[in-house]
Amino acid sequence: xxxxxxxxxxxxxxxxxxxxxxxxxxxxxxxxxxxxxxxxxxxxxxxxxxxxxxxxxxxxxxxxxxxxxxxxxxxxxxxxxxxxxxxxxxxxxxxxxxxxxxxxxxxxxxxxxxxxxxxxxxxxxxxxxxxxxxxxxxxxxxxxxxxxxxxxxxxxxxxxxxxxxxxxxxxxxxxxxxxxxxxxxxxxxxxxxxxxxxxxxxxxxxxxxxxxxxxxxxxxxxxxxxxxxxxxxxxxxxxxxxxxxxxxxxxxxxxxxxxxxxxxxxxxxxxxxxxxxxxxxxxxxxxxxxxxxxxxxxxxxxxxxxxxxxxxxxxxxxxxxxxxxxxxxxxxxxxxxxxxxxxxxxxxxxxxxxxxxxxxxxxxxxxxxxxxxxxxxxxxxxxxxxxxxxxxxxxxxxxxxxxxxxxxxxxxxxxxxxxxxxxxxxxxxxxxxxxxxxxxxxxxxxxxxxxxxxxxxxxxxxxxxxxxxxxxxxxxxxxxxxxxxxxxxxxxxxxxxxxxxxxxxxxxxxxxxxxxxxxxxxxxxxxxxxxxxxxxxxxxxxxxxxxxxxxx
Amino acid sequence: xxxxxxxxxxxxxxxxxxxxxxxxxxxxxxxxxxxxxxxxxxxxxxxxxxxxxxxxxxxxxxxxxxxxxxxxxxxxxxxxxxxxxxxxxxxxxxxxxxxxxxxxxxxxxxxxxxxxxxxxxxxxxxxxxxxxxxxxxxxxxxxxxxxxxxxxxxxxxxxxxxxxxxxxxxxxxxxxxxxxxxxxxxxxxxxxxxxxxxxxxxxxxxxxxxxxxxxxxxxxxxxxxxxxxxxxxxxxxxx
Numbered sequence: 025x026x027x028x029x030x031x032x033x034x035x036x037x038x039x040x041x042x043x044x045x046x047x048x049x050x051x052x053x054x055x056x057x058x059x060x061x062x063x064x065x066x067x068x069x070x071x072x073x074x075x076x077x078x079x080x081x082x083x084x085x086x087x088x089x090x091x092x093x094x095x096x097x098x099x100x101x102x103x104x105x106x107x108x109x110x111x112x113x114x115x116x117x118x119x120x121x122x123x124x125x126x127x128x129x130x131x132x133x134x135x136x137x138x139x140x141x142x143x144x145x146x147x148x149x150x151x152x153x154x155x156x157x158x159x160x161x162x163x164x165x166x167x168x169x170x171x172x173x174x175x176x177x178x179x180x181x182x183x184x185x186x187x188x189x190x191x192x193x194x195x196x197x198x199x200x201x202x203x204x205x206x207x208x209x210x211x212x213x214x215x216x217x218x219x220x221x222x223x224x225x226x227x228x229x230x231x232x233x234x235x236x237x238x239x240x241x242x243x244x245x246x247x248x249x250x251x252x253x254x255x256x257x258x259x260x261x262x263x264x265x266x267x268x269x270x271x272x273x274x275x276x277x278x279x280x281x282x283x284x285x286x287x288x289x290x291x292x293x294x295x296x297x298x299x300x301x302x303x304x305x306x307x308x309x310x311x312x313x314x315x316x317x318x319x320x321x322x323x324x325x326x327x328x329x330x331x332x333x334x335x336x337x338x339x340x341x342x343x344x345x346x347x348x349x350x351x352x353x354x355x356x357x358x359x360x361x362x363x364x365x366x367x368x369x370x371x372x373x374x375x376x377x378x379x380x381x382x383x384x385x386x387x388x389x390x391x392x393x394x395x396x397x398x399x400x401x402x403x404x405x406x407x408x409x410x411x412x413x414x415x416x417x418x419x420x421x422x423x424x425x426x427x428x429x430x431x432x433x434x435x436x437x438x439x440x441x442x443x444x445x446x447x448x449x450x451x452x453x454x455x456x457x458x459x460x461x462x463x464x465x466x467x468x469x470x471x472x473x474x475x476x477x478x479x480x481x482x483x484x485x486x487x488x489x490x491x492x493x494x495x496x497x498x499x500x501x502x503x504x505x506x507x508x509x510x511x512x513x514x515x516x517x518x519x520x521x522x523x524x525x526x527x528x529x530x531x532x533x534x535x536x537x538x539x540x541x542x543x544x545x546x547x548x549x550x551x552x553x554x555x556x557x558x559x560x561x562x563x564x565x566x567x568x569x570x571x572x573x574x575x576x
Numbered sequence: 577x578x579x580x581x582x583x584x585x586x587x588x589x590x591x592x593x594x595x596x597x598x599x600x601x602x603x604x605x606x607x608x609x610x611x612x613x614x615x616x617x618x619x620x621x622x623x624x625x626x627x628x629x630x631x632x633x634x635x636x637x638x639x640x641x642x643x644x645x646x647x648x649x650x651x652x653x654x655x656x657x658x659x660x661x662x663x664x665x666x667x668x669x670x671x672x673x674x675x676x677x678x679x680x681x682x683x684x685x686x687x688x689x690x691x692x693x694x695x696x697x698x699x700x701x702x703x704x705x706x707x708x709x710x711x712x713x714x715x716x717x718x719x720x721x722x723x724x725x726x727x728x729x730x731x732x733x734x735x736x737x738x739x740x741x742x743x744x745x746x747x748x749x750x751x752x753x754x755x756x757x758x759x760x761x762x763x764x765x766x767x768x769x770x771x772x773x774x775x776x777x778x779x780x781x782x783x784x785x786x787x788x789x790x791x792x793x794x795x796x797x798x799x800x801x802x803x804x805x806x807x808x809x810x811x812x813x814x815x
């Protein structure tokens with residue numbers, strides 16, 4: 025067990041020490057004590073008040089009497105469909121956690137650094153989630169091209185096929201060739217924002233200032249999304265190769281994987297992968313790129329908003345994780361105000377495949393004029409939940425009925441959430457949409473990070489809306505007024521909907537709250553909450569009206 | 577001190593106006609006599625972009641960016657008042673008032689220099705004060721018995737001007753943002769009292785607070801005396 029001063033000294037030798045220290049002290053003491061916070065403040069020369077204030081922001085840090093090892097039960101939207109709230113109530117020492125990214129195998133319980141799965145019949149260890157099933161349509165894949173191969177998650181397995189061939193070719197042909205291929209491929213950010221990847225890397229390459237930084241955003245916090253977890257579990261080297269290629273193309277010397285707290289097993293696995301890469305000279309001092317580029321894992325501490333890139337960068341820097349005002353953008357003013365690439369796990373994992381097969385190959389994977397593929401997490405009331413890689417433009421109904429097996433026997437689909445929860449709820453009447461932004465935008469929704477939670481006709485969509493709004497209210501960071509106040513007021517309105525409520529006033533307020541949040545919020549969180557409340561009013565008016573009527 | 581030279585011109589509410597190097601749209605607008613409402617803005621501090629009342633319409637830009645964090649650019653076309661913006665601002669301000677209830681909107685001006693700003697915004701935009709009722713977010717600290725600063729956070733709207741002025745102007749870093757979302761509160765380390773923190777009781781936080789949630793206890797005590805004590809004469813001061 026390390027002393028305070030040993031930990032501070034170790035932290036001083038690495039970048040982004042604050043998050044690392046929070047995690048180390050939290051592990052050592054099972055909670056974050058005032059003594060630890062004083063040590064961090066004096067060791068990192070930070071104001072003690074700020075260390076305290078920032079620590080209180082994160083869900084998983086126990087500052088009070090709780091312990092790091094207290095079980096945390098997922099109360100995300102899918103796990104609630106499986107009764108997790110009742111289990112939580114039955115277990116007094118447990119605390120609830122927001123969606124933990126295991127919606128394909130509910131209900132996860134996180135205890136210390138291990139995850140268990142609680143079902144009606146058993147509590148079992150669940151270190152890894154399920155492997156994606158072979159593509160049900162037999163379609164060519166990009167991200168999942170090799171993910172089902174044996175030992176793909178080991179260095180030997182990865183290189184036994186064509187692992188790091190894209191990197192070797194890039195080292196021969198130079199950074200500009202990499203950027204050109206990415207530009208031509210049309211690859212765009214798969215975390216949901218859809219910014220062209222080639223353009224982002226080129227901007228960092230051209231921006232003045234060093235060291236440049238590559239950040240892999242593995243803070244997958246969107247409820248109903250668990251694709252990044254699967255990619256990192258079964259094909260982690262593809263992500264690392266993508267990061268190394270990004271460093272080569274943009275001239276970066278520093279790399280981070282910002283990993284969400286709820287994926288502790290991945291922390292160990294990724295550290296092993298990084299060590300393997302250092303051993304063969306792919307990372308670390310005087311590596312094959314001719315640089316000192318290395319990758320450091322920083323573990324989040326439980327905050328949905330840290331998936332937003334400005335919040336993520338503030339979090340990495342040890343600042344309060346509020347979103348940043350933009351412009352300037354991270355490509356010029358990112359980590360420590362230096363040029364920074366922030367890419368989602370899936371985006372980075374796509375890069376080696378695209379470079380090996382060529383831009384044309386990737387473009388042709390999409391349907392019609394659309395380019396490439398998207399991994400979609402499907403969960404909820406569906407026969408075969410899981411991650412599916414579909415071409416952009418693929419019909420939603422085909423994914424839900426044919427690939428994912430349709431509704432549980434005896435029921436029918438009623439609704440599906442889009443973009444995790446951020447796109448609100450589509451009615452089953454709209455299931456003829458295709459999976460791409462233009463099609464979903466025309467239904468006042470979005471594809472985003474592409475989590476789809478399916479609800480059958482036994483579900484009450486007013487309740488599901490309340491669950492979703494509760495999440496956004498809980499995760500609202502507190503920076504901007506529209507979201508901070510609006511998400512709370514929406515939650516209260518949904519708690520109070522009933523026969524004693526003035527219907528017209530209720531609708532008027534909910535519509536106006538949504539309008540203000542959509543138009544004036546500082547980041548996507550407040551906008552997302554408005555998508556959810558709007559979708560209830562627009563797509564499920566009958567269920568809403570029923571609530572205002574007196575029970576018979 | 578000389579002001580920076582004009583860096584160019586842009587269109588502001590249909591007028592061609594000049595802006596200075598690095599100037600925000602909000603700062604330029606106010607300098608040209610256009611009053612864009614805001615609650616989190618203090619021209620001595622780095623723009624924060626929290627309250628969003630200063631949102632404007634910029635031609636070619638989606639949505640309504642906050643004018644305090646938007647740099648003025650040559651050839652930019654900005655509208656500070658449109659029917660839609662007025663309506664969004666009025667609704668947002670009603671939400672802000674609902675945060676602590678409308679009952680305590682009026683506060684003694686002696687609380688602090690900026691203490692009337694929320695009331696002034698309400699008088700200007702005239703929101704419906706009875707909408708969006710719900711839980712209040714304040715967490716006053718009547719237990720903090722220091723003689724200088726009243727911490728009446730039941731009036732706090734989480735603009736963080738106090739936290740920012742403490743860090744950026746005073747360099748004390750005594751107070752911070754604790755918690756998250758609607759439950760956010762202003763705190764010193766470990767939720768303690770100001771006198772146990774690095775607070776120097778400079779009073780900067782009091783003077784920038786736009787709602788009177790932080791108040792100058794000495795000024796308020798002075799107001800409570802019946803008759804102000806006579807000022808000492810020059811002769812008395814010498815002795």
